[in-house]
Amino acid sequence: MNYCPDCGRAVSIRVPDGDNLPRHVCDHCSAIHYQNPKIVAGCIPEWQDKILICKRAIDPQYGKWTLPAGFMENGETVQEAAARETMEEAMASVHDLELFGVFNIKRVNQVYIMFRGQLPEPRFGPGAESLECELLTEDEIPWLELAFTVVSKTLELYFQDRRDGLYRTHMGDITPRRLPKP
Amino acid sequence: MNYCPDCGRAVSIRVPDGDNLPRHVCDHCSAIHYQNPKIVAGCIPEWQDKILICKRAIDPQYGKWTLPAGFMENGETVQEAAARETMEEAMASVHDLELFGVFNIKRVNQVYIMFRGQLPEPRFGPGAESLECELLTEDEIPWLELAFTVVSKTLELYFQDRRDGLYRTHMGDITPRRLPKP
Numbered sequence: 001m002n003y004c005p006d007c008g009r010a011v012s013i014r015v016p017d018g019d020n021l022p023r024h025v026c027d028h029c030s031a032i033h034y035q036n037p038k039i040v041a042g043c044i045p046e047w048q049d050k051i052l053i054c055k056r057a058i059d060p061q062y063g064k065w066t067l068p069a070g071f072m073e074n075g076e077t078v079q080e081a082a083a084r085e086t087m088e089e090a091m092a093s094v095h096d097l098e099l100f101g102v103f104n105i106k107r108v109n110q111v112y113i114m115f116r117g118q119l120p121e122p123r124f125g126p127g128a129e130s131l132e133c134e135l136l137t138e139d140e141i142p143w144l145e146l147a148f149t150v151v152s153k154t155l156e157l158y159f160q161d162r163r164d165g166l167y168r169t170h171m172g173d174i175t176p177r178r179l180p181k182p
Numbered sequence: 183m184n185y186c187p188d189c190g191r192a193v194s195i196r197v198p199d200g201d202n203l204p205r206h207v208c209d210h211c212s213a214i215h216y217q218n219p220k221i222v223a224g225c226i227p228e229w230q231d232k233i234l235i236c237k238r239a240i241d242p243q244y245g246k247w248t249l250p251a252g253f254m255e256n257g258e259t260v261q262e263a264a265a266r267e268t269m270e271e272a273m274a275s276v277h278d279l280e281l282f283g284v285f286n287i288k289r290v291n292q293v294y295i296m297f298r299g300q301l302p303e304p305r306f307g308p309g310a311e312s313l314e315c316e317l318l319t320e321d322e323i324p325w326l327e328l329a330f331t332v333v334s335k336t337l338e339l340y341f342q343d344r345r346d347g348l349y350r351t352h353m354g355d356i357t358p359r360r361l362p363k364p
Contacts, residue, residue: 003190005183005215010190018310021255033187036220037254039293072219073203077286077355078293099284099353102295104259111221111260113284113293128200169351171281173259 006031037109041081042069044158045094047119050137051158054089054130056147063131064147067154068092069112082115090133092124101157101170103150112150112174116158116167138162150174188213219291223263224251226340227276229301232319233340236271236312238329245313246329249336250274251294264297272315274306283339283352285332294332294356298340298349320344332356 004011004026011024016032024033044067045052053065068089072081079097086094094117103112124133134140138159146152153174161167186193186208193206198214206215226249227234235247250271254263261279268276276299285294306315316322320341328334335356343349 001187005187008185008190038218074291109256
């Protein structure tokens with residue numbers, strides 16, 4: 001941020017009175033512009049013993065597999081955001097969303113909020129951001145071709161819970177994937 | 183938002199190509215400025231059969247009682263935000279934070295993420311935003327003097343869970359309190 005969104009003058013970065021962190025402050029109109037983490041809402045769409053995943057048609061991670069997920073918008077609940085992303089990316093309706101996990105990705109100032117959701121029928125297709133979508137059993141998950149650590153982590157916990165016969169609500173931190181040394 | 187935070191020129195509100203919602207768009211530098219919901223992280227600090235609540239020294243709801251909670255900042259996890267707010271508002275350390283609930287407040291584009299947290303000792307005091315802080319039993323909670331519906335709802339669910347001997351993770355929507363007609 002270089003300019004004040006309110007009045008258009010240049011902003012400076014300093015600690016406002018009564019605060020303890022540097023903020024973007026407008027010395028002209030005195031507005032303080034806070035920057036806060038964003039919520040990514042996502043879904044594990046379930047149909048019998050299968051789940052629906054999408055192959056990404058956009059960067060980052062073009063061609064890798066992911067769960068439907070994206071930035072929550074103003075004017076919606078987290079569940080509505082997760083259902084909207086499932087419609088946009090996999091052209092599928094989900095209902096009965098149950099909270100599955102909250103995952104911090106501190107490095108990029110994101111909090112993922114993931115749900116399990118029921119597909120009323122096995123009806124889906126690739127939305128604009130997907131190359132293809134597939135209903136897959138646990139054995140068919142392309143574990144080495146998943147787009148993001150938070151997706152791998154969510155699916156590992158999901159299948160573990162399913163084997164245990166009990167879906168928990170998870171709270172975790174996602175740290176960068178450790179790549180093997182060359 | 184009137185001006186582009188990147189280049190300082192006036193922004194217009196329109197639906198960008200490939201999008202389906204109106205956004206603040208800069209016609210000069212082409213930046214799209216999204217606005218997203220904010221996370222409020224909060225805590226139910228527990229000591230034996232009591233919990234710690236704070237009397238607000240700021241508006242809105244000056245003089246009413248609340249749980250420690252506030253906007254999550256960049257560069258922290260949700261748990262770290264909840265612990266930081268507990269320190270700022272009640273000068274108390276909490277540890278072993280457990281996810282208690284996620285609550286949508288769609289009307290104001292906020293998502294509350296609440297935790298239970300353990301006080302290692304009954305040591306606390308009013309921070310800058312509190313008039314006083316108190317460790318209270320369920321019977322002592324000033325139900326009619328609570329600051330926000332999300333606080334009443336969190337405490338109702340908390341004491342219900344405690345009576346049931348099982349803390350669940352809750353997901354709910356907070357709608358405006360219905361005031362009695364005059």
